[in-house]
Amino acid sequence: MNTNPTRTRSPLREIAAYAGLAYGLALAVAVALPDAQINLLLSVMVPTVAVTILTFTYFEKGERRALWGSFGLRRLGLRTWLPALFLPFLLCGAAYGTALLVGAGELTDVHVTVAGALDWTLNLVVGLVIMTVVIMGEEIGWRGYLLPRVQELTDKRRAAVLTGLMHGLFHLPLICLATTYDTGGNRWITAPAAVVTITAGGVFYAWLRDRSGSIWPVAVAHNSVNTVFDMGASLVVASSPASLVYVAGETGFATLGACAAMAVVVLMRAKVWRTTEVPVAVSRPAEPVRA
Helix, strand or coil: CCCCEEEEECCCHHHHHHHHHHHHHHHHHHHHHHCCHHHHHHHCCCCCHHHHHHHHHHCCCHHHHHHHCCCCCCCCCHHHHHHHHHHHHHHHHHHHHHHHHHCCECCCCCCCHHHHHHHHHHHHHHHHHHHHHHHHHHHHHHHHHHHHHHCCCCCCCHHHHHHHHHHHHHHHHHHHHCCCCCCCCCHHHHHHHHHHHHHHHHHHHHHHHHHHHHCCHHHHHHHHHHHHHHHHHHEEEEEECHHHHCCCCCCCHHHHHHHHHHHHHHHHHHHHHHCCCCCCCCCCCCCCCEC
């Protein structure tokens, strides 16, 4: 006979559990390995590690398949791959163009040959494919697990911004404590700039997630951003110490402005967020406590 009230799931508790694990592990990586390049890869994998830990400690056996099924891993969402791939190239590439226009950077000497161009294109394609899979280590956590739960507590536009902000704050241990990530410039300036830029980018990632029902397009877009930053860093050199850092790249104000403008447009015009439908998330069934 059931004499006690049933226990229901709490999206807020699920969010807090994930955030505690993700931030705690990110801080541990930055403190333990501040100068090792592997801290970048380990940090990328932290969100998925956090979700995996929760899978086997927080969720019951009967809920685990549904949890991972809700991430959209079996759905490619191909119709959103085009904007996912090219919009980051356009926005972040424009930031490096701005750096050239204002004199913050200069183009490196590039000698183009047919063989070199073919080799560069092949490397770019292979890198996009491989690193998209790697970057899933982050997106399984942020747009796979976290975003739908934040959407249960507020509307989808606010959820997009809040999830992006939480993702941005996740980068602070590496920026502030390590020597391998966003190291140029004054960290009191570059760290907040990076957080705001990632928050704005998170709006686009959330739109891709809700538009496609999958996190594959999100991983494609996230990897496209990283690819543009790597290409920009190799093709454009700073004309004066740290000048490029404040204009382009993840910590640049031109990048921040482009991403913020894009985020405002998406927030205002996204049709997928004009409904009140709550996204599919793992539902924890009520569990009766038996006397």
